Amino acid sequence: MTYQLPEAHIRALLEAAIAAPSMHNTQPWRFEVEGHVIDVYLDGSRMLPAEDPTGRAMRIAAGAATFNLRCTAESLGYSTWFGLAPYAEEPDLLARIVVEPTGTSNEELSRLARQVQYRHTDRHPSDATPLAHGLRVGLTLAAHAEGAQLNWLTGEDVEAVRDLIREADLLEIHDWHRRTERAHWVGGTRAADGIPSAALGPRSSTYPAVVRDMASSPTDRMRPETVFEDHAEIAVLSTEHDDPADQVVAGIALERVLLTATGEGVSASFLNQPLEFEDLRRRVQRLSGLPGFAHMIIRFSHSRPPTTTGRRPIGEFLG
Numbered sequence: 170m171t172y173q174l175p176e177a178h179i180r181a182l183l184e185a186a187i188a189a190p191s192m193h194n195t196q197p198w199r200f201e202v203e204g205h206v207i208d209v210y211l212d213g214s215r216m217l218p219a220e221d222p223t224g225r226a227m228r229i230a231a232g233a234a235t236f237n238l239r240c241t242a243e244s245l246g247y248s249t250w251f252g253l254a255p256y257a258e259e260p261d262l263l264a265r266i267v268v269e270p271t272g273t274s275n276e277e278l279s280r281l282a283r284q285v286q287y288r289h290t291d292r293h294p295s296d297a298t299p300l301a302h303g304l305r306v307g308l309t310l311a312a313h314a315e316g317a318q319l320n321w322l323t324g325e326d327v328e329a330v331r332d333l334i335r336e337a338d339l340l341e342i343h344d345w346h347r348r349t350e351r352a353h354w355v356g357g358t359r360a361a362d363g364i365p366s367a368a369l370g371p372r373s374s375t376y377p378a379v380v381r382d383m384a385s386s387p388t389d390r391m392r393p394e395t396v397f398e399d400h401a402e403i404a405v406l407s408t409e410h411d412d413p414a415d416q417v418v419a420g421i422a423l424e425r426v427l428l429t430a431t432g433e434g435v436s437a438s439f440l441n442q443p444l445e446f447e448d449l450r451r452r453v454q455r456l457s458g459l460p461g462f463a464h465m466i467i468r469f470s471h472s473r474p475p476t477t478t479g480r481r482p483i484g485e486f487l488g
Contacts, residue, residue: 171204174268178245182207182268183483185241185285189424191230192221192441193354193383194364194478198234199486209235209264212486217354219346220445225416229464231263232420233427236315237285240428242268243275244282254414263417284431289477291436292370292380295470297398304433308469311429312406317422317464320457321404327379329456330403330440330466333449334377337442352385360479367476371395379403379468381440402469403440407454411462419464430469440466 174182179202186209191197197215201208211227221227235251242249248271255265305321312319322330341347359365366389373380374394379401384390406423408415427437443449444463454463 172269174202174205178247180483181245182238182241183486185237185282186234187480187483187486188285188288189230189233189237189420190288190290190427191233192217192226193351194359194362195227195230195354196362196481196486197227198231199488201488205268207238207266207268208262209238209266211261211263213261217350219344219350225464226441228263228413228416229420229423232417232422233424234420235264235266235417236421236424236428237282238266240278240282240285242266243278246274247271248274253417254412260413263413281425281428281432284428288427288431289436290368290438291470291472292368292383292438293470293472294371294380294395295398295401295472297400298471299400300402300435300469304430304435307433308404308426308429311425312422315422315425316418317406317408318457318459318461319404319406319422319426319467320459321402322456324400326456327401327403330443330453331377331379333443333452334440337446337449338377340446341442348385351383355383356386356389361481362479364478365476366392368478373397379440380438381442398470404467404469405453405457405463406465406467407457407459407461407463409461415462416464423465423467426467434471434473435469436472437470438468440468 195215197212199210199212209231239249247268249266249268251264251266253264309319354363356366364383369383372392372394374396379397408419443453450463454461
């Protein structure tokens, strides 16, 4: 007889999964639960055809959701094993996770599960305290544990990223598709998805900034300015290959990095504009000095976001 997960545990697992980050907080996942097997699918109705035409960002988000689910399963006394992109004929099925009772649990994943509720994207200035060397090493190892690389940028390379951000902004100035798409998801009062104005943080008084200005409306573009740190802590997350399964791996590694940072009192935001253009994306990867494919540009900071972004009811993700 197939083991059936208790309803309370299914809810806890899915609540953790949907707390994962996604581009513009689109929450592009759906889940099917059968006994003790949970399938993670892409939700095509939540695509960003202008900014994410290949679905790479969606697959990264699905990977992050998979990792949250895995951690929470361990905290509930289960073990998990999973396959990524298991069937070529089902491209929207990105992960199949088998959840089974166990006499022992992975203490590291159980510890990270406690950070899921506290992890939020933080677009506020850092207190400029440098990350400890040990923490940098720990975050690098967190990415490596899931099959990805986290490469820290030097001051010169950070300036190169700023230049690439400027290029990306120039490329999209006349792209009304991108502007319209962003306006659909960013700004205003949003309780269930998207990025509300309150979560945008202050504008940077310098440009190009070490924080992404997501504003799409005139009101949001007029929000208060402030000074951000001069020496940002920035790293590039990449994988050796760039198949759909590799992009899911990038999301799994991303979330392990973010939860590890959260446990150390460090938050993160993203500077991914250059990664939305393939030629700029290749130049970002070259900054790391390693072969591979860049998936995320992450800024780490010592601060805590005062405002979180909402999530839809669990029922909307099932089926």
